[in-house]
Amino acid sequence: MISEKEAKNIILNATQDFGVEEIPFIKSVGRILKEEILADRDFPPFNRVSMDGIAIDLEKFKEGQNSFKIEGIQAAGSKQISLKNSNNCIEVMTGAVLPNHTNAVIRYEDVIIENGVAKIQIHEIIDFQNIHKKGKDKKAGDVLVHLNKKISAAEIGVIATVGKSIVKVAKQPKVIIVSTGDELVGVDEIPLEHQIRRSNVFSLVSLLEKLNISAETAHITDDKPILKQKISTYLKDYDVLLFSGAVSKGKYDFLPEVLEELGVEKLFHKVAQRPGKPFWFGTKTENDNNFNKIEKNNIKEQAVIFAFPGNPISTFVNCLAYFYPWYQKSVQCNQNEITAILGEDVSFKPNLVYFLQVKLASEAGNLVAYPVKGNGSGDLASLVNSDAFIQLPNNKIHFKKGEVYSVLRYRN
Amino acid sequence: MISEKEAKNIILNATQDFGVEEIPFIKSVGRILKEEILADRDFPPFNRVSMDGIAIDLEKFKEGQNSFKIEGIQAAGSKQISLKNSNNCIEVMTGAVLPNHTNAVIRYEDVIIENGVAKIQIHEIIDFQNIHKKGKDKKAGDVLVHLNKKISAAEIGVIATVGKSIVKVAKQPKVIIVSTGDELVGVDEIPLEHQIRRSNVFSLVSLLEKLNISAETAHITDDKPILKQKISTYLKDYDVLLFSGAVSKGKYDFLPEVLEELGVEKLFHKVAQRPGKPFWFGTKTENDNNFNKIEKNNIKEQAVIFAFPGNPISTFVNCLAYFYPWYQKSVQCNQNEITAILGEDVSFKPNLVYFLQVKLASEAGNLVAYPVKGNGSGDLASLVNSDAFIQLPNNKIHFKKGEVYSVLRYRN
DSSP: BHHHHHHHHHHHHHOOOOOEEEEEGGGGGBBBBBBBOOOOOOBBSSOOSSSSSSEEOOHHHHHOOOEEEEEEEEEEEEEEOSSSSTTTTEEOOTTOBOBBBEEEEEEOOOOOOOOTTTEEEOOOOOTTEEEEETTTTTTTTTTEETTBBBBHHHHHHHHHTTTTEEEEOOOOOEEEEEEEEETTTTSSOOOOOOOOOOOOOHHHHHHHHHTOOOOEEEEOOHHHHHHHHHHHHHHHSEEEEEESSOOSSTTTTHHHHHEEEEEEEEEEBBBSEOOOOTTTEEEOOOGGGGOOOOOOSEEEEEEEEEOOSSSSHHHHHIIIIIHHHHHHHHHHHHOEEEEEEEOEEEEOOOEEEEEEEEEEEEETTTTEEEOOOOSSOOOOOHHHSSSEEEEEOTOOOOOTTOOOOEEEEEEO | OOHHHHHHHHHHOOOOOOOOOEEGGGGGGTBBBOOOEOOOSSBBOEEEEEEEEEEEEHHHHHOOOOOEEEEEEEHHHHOBBBSSTTTTTEEEOTTTTOTTTTEEEGGGGGEEEEEEEEOOSSSSOOTTTEEEOOOSEEEEEEEOOOOOHHHHOOHHHHHHHTTTTTEEEEEEEEEEEEETTEEEEEETTTTTTTTOOOOHHHHHHHHHHHOOOOOOOEEOOOOHHHHHHHHHHHHOOOOOOEOOOOOOSSTTOHHHHHHHHTOOEEEOOOBSSEOOOTTTEEEEEEEEOOOOBBBBSBBEEEEEEEEEEEHHHHHHHHHIIHHHHHHHHHHHHHOOEEEEEEOEEOOOOOOSEEEEEEEEEEEETTTEEOOOOOOTTTTHHHHHHHHHEEEEEEEEEETTOOOEEEEEOOOO
């Protein structure tokens, strides 16, 4: 049995580069950017009028003139026009190019227009008033969005602005989520007394969907030859195999031996934590004889196997605690740790890291974690009442209200 | 001009019920549950073995017996078997039904098995040790997930467990996002000097995608008859029209008058806030003559029009500040307010609510908001460097480091 820290280190040393793919920018939310987004021109690209009003030659105003005959209109989206007579003005619209030979905009609110003449009602006007100057925000060639940024609605706007209709993002790993156990029946079936429906695979599918990974699913019965034959295929076809169940001490927990027989290197089995202890992790490196999968941009170097214990809460927390950081490091998008303040005293004796289910509350700028009482790792329904797991270290027994620990959040 | 509070009240009084639809449960993440999820049977459904080991009749152990001959195996997923001789034991696997006539499980770690006999190595065993008792978590008929819960991976597991392969969720509003402005060209086009590419509609599409709403998009040129004709159609076909631009004082800002000519009731125009002030909001109620859209489950009662100012940051913040809560109240899933601690002093003089761009950091259980310097509401790239807007009230000018305000978060 190894510590949670060692387990995480081993996992983070088994990350993998899945390469890069090009996709339509509008489909890229949540994906990890694999190119720099550069300004294709200055931003704003021209001296941009930022208020509806009139544009003048400021010198004339400074010389004492405050009535300006309207000479024309500069609309947004129209080619730049020129002020012909510097005693006149041009009506200008927000978003328009500032007309040639003008250098200040006075908003409609500050002028009175009568008979085609605008009378300015204010006494101070500064150079380039109400003008968003060309290149003020960014110069052509500036980096607008950096490599490895997780794309959100904000980045989508920038990517559209610079005309990148196709964008390079990290390719996602090919993942299969496999349930085992003869006690499991399908969601559409009516279980007999000793049976239950498959549910962990679907929780895992949803947790991976949050990372924009579309995982496939499969179920294998507790039959060693079948297990071996199917897993052998999956090892060739997928980057990641996620299992739920069959890793404990049970008579039919064939998974560890089958994986080892198939040449998967066990990197650990069992982590000093609760829940989720009997977690098995290993990798299979492709050797030359077995080099049967070459994709367009990347070569499948290895398959990574996360075999989680079958209890619903164990599977769930281990996906958050281990698969998530493994994926994030693989695509080079490291997430900042989130910490929360314990809202109640908690005691936990075993010398194990304790992933305690909590409900989170935003209270005056604090993130407070209130423990949720569940009935152990089989109590799936208790996940519904929680938002996260708070991670309590194994070096103490009493955890006091007000102490700060990191949290694994699955609900926003 | 009305206050941000009044604007929000008006909007929250214009919410709408879009009805309910049935979808495959695995597609329901992020949607709002519109039925109660009930336990279809007790959970666990049987006395469930929670450790691999042996099951015994505890009376025999209490009488002093500590060696038990193994009589059989109870695997997970097998029908319940019975202990025939109460001096014997049965090997049991995690997830299995507890065999008949047994009432305690001793884990493999606490027994030595030799020649088909298990010798117990511990001295205290309690009734139903290592057994997750039938109905301990939930009783048949108990509510597992309540109405109006936003479905996450946790709920997916529960929904699968009770066999609801089809689930009732709130129907989403039909939304069209419309850009206006002759200065705009497509993402794939090369803009002339006075033009820029469309970007706000795509930011809005992405912001709505976060709510699992698939919006359609359209662009209309600054031509009043065309604008009127197109909007007239949209009012019939969509529940929500989101506009970006054409609501200011400009000569070609036809939108407010066109909407009013089409019978849309203006509920307000301009909110005392920065950015995002020239926001126009209205509703069009279907009258009897115009009752041309009856859908399967619900009748379209009204169209709601959010016409945001065209500056990128204005559109973005108004979507978060107004459309999000409108949608959440419409589907009856109210989100808790998030607050953050200001990380720096800020001064803001105008008598307006100030939506200030901030970067958020989780620091020792605190959510700290650091102001991000942008160049005003046109500076789209500054959104890339921020995570949220902190909402500073209009009743003061100096905001001190350490003070707590609510935040509108667009990045997790």
